[in-house]
Amino acid sequence: MRKLKLLPISLALAAIIGFTGCSQSNDATSEGADETTTLRFAHFWPATAATHTEIFEPWARKVEEESGGRLKVEIYPSATLSKPDATYDATAKGIVDIGSQLQGYTNGRFPLTQVTELPGLSNSATQMNCMLQTLYDDGVISSEYEDTHLLFMMGTGPGGMHTIDRAIRTPDDLKGLRMRRPSAIAGDIIEAAGGTPVGLPATDIYTSLQRGVLDGLSLPWDAVGSFRLIELTNTHTNIPFYSSAIMVTMNKDKYESLPTDLKKVIDDNSGKMMGAIAGKVFDAEDDKFMAEAQAKGDTMIDIPDPLNDPQWRGPLEAGTQKYLKDIEALGLDAQTVYQKAQEASAACKS
Structure with missing residues (x-):
């Protein structure tokens, strides 16, 4: 008789333990789901x-x-x-x-x-x-x-060139200028045109211009505005020679x-x-900051199609071929990627 009485109690305890275990498991799952x-x-x-x-x-x-x-x-x-x-x-x-x-x-x-x-x-x-x-x-x-x-x-x-009182209309105007370059590609083109490319982070450009370490820089308009470089530069060459x-x-x-x-x-x-x-x-930022510089009275020089400009085409093509050859030297198929990029460029043209 005693054993028969214990059986329901044991079952009840098991049910309680099982319910508690399920409850804890559900709480844990819920806690994990709420975790940040x-x-x-x-x-x-x-x-x-x-x-x-x-x-x-x-x-x-x-x-x-x-x-x-x-x-x-x-x-x-x-x-x-x-x-x-x-x-x-x-x-x-x-x-x-x-x-x-x-x-x-x-x-x-x-x-x-x-x-x-x-x-x-x-x-x-x-x-x-x-x-x-x-x-x-x-x-x-x-x-x-x-x-x-x-x-x-x-x-x-497109990145252009921005200077203080130095007008860049032809590649010859770059000769002797220390220009901050954003990448090796832009640097190759600046060098091919006769300038001296200088590599440094965008965060250091402002003070470098102030101290005369740089004569100018190459950046898209949005970055010129974002890093407050409009405050220092006053002459701008809008030439799409890199992005x-x-x-x-x-x-x-x-x-x-x-x-x-x-x-x-x-x-x-x-x-x-x-x-x-x-x-x-x-x-939108490019348009905004270009307009801001124009309103300030800055000098604007436009070279919208440099690849078909007799003075600029040479340096741009030289910089392009140098970069592609440098990639090929690494054992990479530069020409195929360049072709694919041209195809994607045409498909993405807005």
Whole structure:
């Protein structure tokens, strides 16, 4: 009789234990689902730049909203978390979770991607962004980013030349000038024209101009405005002889550690859609800052088609061929990538 009485009690205890275990398991699952993952995003633009306020901040808010608050993006502008030329490596190593950097800041690291920077391939940021993302999606340049999870490509509008009281109308006008170059490609062209290219981060240009270390610089208008260089320069040559490629990428392990639904949030805010948004922002900034310089009374020199200009064609072609030969020397198929870039350029022309 005693054993028969104990049986229901044992079953009841087992049921209680089982219910408690299930409850704890459900709580744990719920707790995991409510957990917040913080993503640290590093870049070199000032916090006042449109790249930060109109591209990166809205992107971060959208990711946070669509994740229901389970993803939080902390943005670190002005190279506060990683150096401008080391952000990609910092992302690959997990020092930061997301990073944005110009490929041209690490010479030789992204040689195939930088083919898109050559003269004649892009006349707007929108076209440049479309061309970059197309080449990445088609697998033409994707091998250069295998150690990270690429989110999206960006690109600037055409870069011109900006000086203080030095008019650059022909290549001869560059002779003897120390010009800050944004990449090896732009540097090759400046050198072919007789100038002296100087490599330094965009964050150092302002003080270098003030101290007379530089005579001028080569940058797209959006960067000239973002880094307050309009305050110092007063003579501008609008010549589309290069564009700059930019990437936004994520640490691969961090991406893979996310649950499927949060990966989807990241994926839904990646690729060509983001490149198109960025292109519109860069193009609008180019127009805005050019107008600001004109309103200030600065001198404007326009060379809209340098590849067909008898004085500029030579240096531009020389710089292009030098870069392609340098890539071929690395055992890479430069001509095929150049051809694919030309095809993507034509397809992306706005």
